[in-house]
Amino acid sequence: MPEGDTVFAAAARLRKALAGHRIDHCQFRIPSLATVDLTGQEVTAVRSVGKHLLIDTADVSIHSHLKMEGAWHVHRVGQRWRRPGFEARIVLRANGSEAVGFALGILELLEDPDATLAYLGPDLLGEHWDAAEAVRRLAADPDREIGEALLDQRNLAGIGNVYRSEICFLRGVASTRPVAEVNLPPMVELARKMLWANRLRTTRTTTGNTAPNARMWVYGRRGHGCRRCQTPIERVQLGSIGGERVIYFCPRCQS
Numbered sequence: 292m293p294e295g296d297t298v299f300a301a302a303a304r305l306r307k308a309l310a311g312h313r314i315d316h317c318q319f320r321i322p323s324l325a326t327v328d329l330t331g332q333e334v335t336a337v338r339s340v341g342k343h344l345l346i347d348t349a350d351v352s353i354h355s356h357l358k359m360e361g362a363w364h365v366h367r368v369g370q371r372w373r374r375p376g377f378e379a380r381i382v383l384r385a386n387g388s389e390a391v392g393f394a395l396g397i398l399e400l401l402e403d404p405d406a407t408l409a410y411l412g413p414d415l416l417g418e419h420w421d422a423a424e425a426v427r428r429l430a431a432d433p434d435r436e437i438g439e440a441l442l443d444q445r446n447l448a449g450i451g452n453v454y455r456s457e458i459c460f461l462r463g464v465a466s467t468r469p470v471a472e473v474n475l476p477p478m479v480e481l482a483r484k485m486l487w488a489n490r491l492r493t494t495r496t497t498t499g500n501t502a503p504n505a506r507m508w509v510y511g512r513r514g515h516g517c518r519r520c521q522t523p524i525e526r527v528q529l530g531s532i533g534g535e536r537v538i539y540f541c542p543r544c545q546s
């Protein structure tokens with residue numbers, strides 16, 4: 292599932308391919324932007340802000356969000372795509388490279404991206420990461436369940452379902468605990484550490500082990516024994532938005 296680390300890595304690949312070059316082919320494959328053509332514009336920067344990705348030109352920024360299924364692929368022009376063409380939402384070419392955004396959850400043009408994204412909390416992978424501010428924002432709503440608060444991008448930006456489950460497990464905290472009962476600074480530090488360690492890895496791991504089936508403490512491991520106490524890992528689904536609201540946990544290690 293795309294989280295802050297996925298988007299950070301995608302931005303790094305896009306930056307390498309596009310930044311400093313003029314777009315020589317631009318195709319938006321969504322109705323609202325079908326007539327837009329950024330050909331001739333120079334890509335001035337490519338940035339990630341939490342789970343949001345910005346491709347900046349002098350006049351506008353291309354803002355995208357991967358949501359559940361999205362991905363940016365970068366390859367040389369002419370190379371075969373690894374996802375079906377009907378999933379492509381945008382195709383950009385510059386300097387012999389081609390970037391294709393597949394199944395993007397958000398794709399829009401922003402004139403002032405920093406203003407639009409100003410609501411986001413400190414970016415866990417950002418240059419200006421501010422742990423104290425993240426703690427302050429989380430603590431501002433003491434009755435809220437910690438599992439929900441960690442996912443709220445206004446508190447801190449970059450955590451999705453996977454990291455939420457893993458962070459709560461490693462801190463021994465049930466995701467249903469109210470924020471007021473949680474020791475927030477070490478939890479926020481752990482979140483930063485985990486995302487930072489994974490920001491350029493091709494395979495995400497929170498255990499430090501990259502072998503298949505050994506990468507996660509609890510996420511995706513329902514029914515398997517907890518790596519610490521062997522109790523079967525459980526999964527709860529909150530609400531009805533499908534996979535977006537799933538939490539995995541060890542009923543013994545977390546309370």
Ligand SMILES: [Zn+2]
Nearest residue numbers: 517520541544
């Ligand atoms: Zn356990």
